[in-house]
Amino acid sequence: MAPERVFGITAAMLLAALASFLAVLPEPARAQNIIDEWASVKAPPAPEPKAVTVDAKTTALLMLDFINPSCNEQRNPRCVATLPAAKKLLDAARANSMLVVYTAWGKNTAKDTRPEVAPNGSEPFVVSFLNKYIGTDLEKILKDKGIQTVIIAGTFAHGAVLMTASDSALRGFKVVVPVDAMSSPTPYGEKVAAWELANGPIIAPNIALTTSDMIKY
Amino acid sequence: MKLDLSPLIAAIGMIAAAIVIAAPARAADIVDEWASVKAPPAPELKAVTVDPKTTALLMLDFVPKACNAEHNPRCIASLTPVKKLLDEARGHAMLVVYSGYGKFTKNDVLSPVAANESEPFVLGILNKYLHSDLEKILKDKGIQNVITVGTAANGAVLGTASTAAELGFNVIVPVDGISAPDLYAEQYTVWDLTHAPVIASRVTLTKIDMMKF
Numbered sequence: 089m090a091p092e093r094v095f096g097i098t099a100a101m102l103l104a105a106l107a108s109f110l111a112v113l114p115e116p117a118r119a120q121n122i123i124d125e126w127a128s129v130k131a132p133p134a135p136e137p138k139a140v141t142v143d144a145k146t147t148a149l150l151m152l153d154f155i156n157p158s159c160n161e162q163r164n165p166r167c168v169a170t171l172p173a174a175k176k177l178l179d180a181a182r183a184n185s186m187l188v189v190y191t192a193w194g195k196n197t198a199k200d201t202r203p204e205v206a207p208n209g210s211e212p213f214v215v216s217f218l219n220k221y222i223g224t225d226l227e228k229i230l231k232d233k234g235i236q237t238v239i240i241a242g243t244f245a246h247g248a249v250l251m252t253a254s255d256s257a258l259r260g261f262k263v264v265v266p267v268d269a270m271s272s273p274t275p276y277g278e279k280v281a282a283w284e285l286a287n288g289p290i291i292a293p294n295i296a297l298t299t300s301d302m303i304k305y
Numbered sequence: 306m307k308l309d310l311s312p313l314i315a316a317i318g319m320i321a322a323a324i325v326i327a328a329p330a331r332a333a334d335i336v337d338e339w340a341s342v343k344a345p346p347a348p349e350l351k352a353v354t355v356d357p358k359t360t361a362l363l364m365l366d367f368v369p370k371a372c373n374a375e376h377n378p379r380c381i382a383s384l385t386p387v388k389k390l391l392d393e394a395r396g397h398a399m400l401v402v403y404s405g406y407g408k409f410t411k412n413d414v415l416s417p418v419a420a421n422e423s424e425p426f427v428l429g430i431l432n433k434y435l436h437s438d439l440e441k442i443l444k445d446k447g448i449q450n451v452i453t454v455g456t457a458a459n460g461a462v463l464g465t466a467s468t469a470a471e472l473g474f475n476v477i478v479p480v481d482g483i484s485a486p487d488l489y490a491e492q493y494t495v496w497d498l499t500h501a502p503v504i505a506s507r508v509t510l511t512k513i514d515m516m517k518f
Contacts, residue, residue: 121480121512122491126347129488134339193503217503219432222471245335247501251467258435258464268334275342277500278335280493287490289460290430299334 152242365455
């Protein structure tokens with residue numbers, strides 16, 4: 089039986105014409121972007137903190153922005169909650185004669201540091217916004233003392249901690265980040281930092297995610 | 306009459322014990338809390354008008370090892386919109402700067418978005434300002450704004466865009482011009498760029514067809 093014709097055109101001819109039309113359409117570059125896909129994104133499993141042993145002679149503790157404007161009950165209570173872990177790191181560092189470096193941003197000074205983890209007066213202090221190497225002599229301070237590993241504690245996890253830890257790894261340092269001593273005003277900020285530090289391209293092999301009680305000196 | 310205070314004493318003891326138990330500084334860290342922490346709402350994309358005279362386009366790591374169908378197909382998918390952006394930039398005589406890492410050279414840039422001979426190429430890992438003259442290249446040309454596209458979103462884009470913001474540049478990030486091997490990395494990258502202190506105030510998240518020149 090001959091195919092049914094409409095105005096002399098068969099269904100097969102129509103299909104062939106449609107196929108050739110579709111063939112010349114540009115392939116859709118990217119149907120969606122991350123904003124369109126936002127709700128469908130699944131978080132991967134949590135990274136696993138690992139036990140770490142550091143050499144006190146070549147390791148420094150970086151205490152990032154434990155200053156009152158960044159670390160207070162109103163704006164960032166999760167930072168206040170990290171102070172016992174940060175104090176534990178600080179006590180261990182001082183007991184092992186390790187280099188301790190403090191930071192702040194803006195016009196804040198060492199005197200603005202939370203009293204629970206206050207500097208002792210002889211410990212270096214640098215001022216910069218997020219990446220504490222930008223516009224400071226932090227790298228020189230560390231390298232002049234033969235530092236090869238930095239333990240990083242502080243706030244915000246998705247700001248100063250993430251940027252300084254990443255840049256430390258890029259500058260050749262081994263990096264240790266205890267998750268119980270970093271904080272952001274929201275837990276999502278901490279989640280961002282933890283995952284990126286444990287999985288970020290290039291940097292991850294030089295970063296150890298741990299907790300303050302999993303570090304041995 | 307003698308009062309039996311033992312129930313009261315027991316109750317006070319229980320309350321005291323509860324207070325002590327409630328006191329630990331932080332019951333959990335982010336790893337413990339992981340499963341309960343959900344992504345916040347998506348940031349809003351904004352229309353952007355670009356001043357071609359003071360704006361540069363940074364084309365980050367469109368090189369084979371970083372941008373290929375096997376390990377990073379989202380990067381391959383970004384090439385078409387990025388090419389459109391590149392054509393606009395060149396059409397408006399904007400500065401275009403390419404980057405690579407390791408031993409990659411300008412000639413390794415993928416052909417759909419290949420570099421012109423006159424366009425600068427810098428080498429760097431993640432933060433393209435570190436150990437390169439990128440900042441000088443930009444400032445010598447009077448650049449105040451950088452459009453940052455490339456891969457990986459959570460590597461070169463995050464490191465370079467955040468540093469640009471800290472160095473004082475205004476940063477434009479079109480979400481359809483950045484990519485990572487997995488969606489999660491793209492998601493937290495755009496969140497961090499729009500929420501991290503200091504950086505967020507200098508970063509505008511957009512998409513390529515929301516940009517006017």
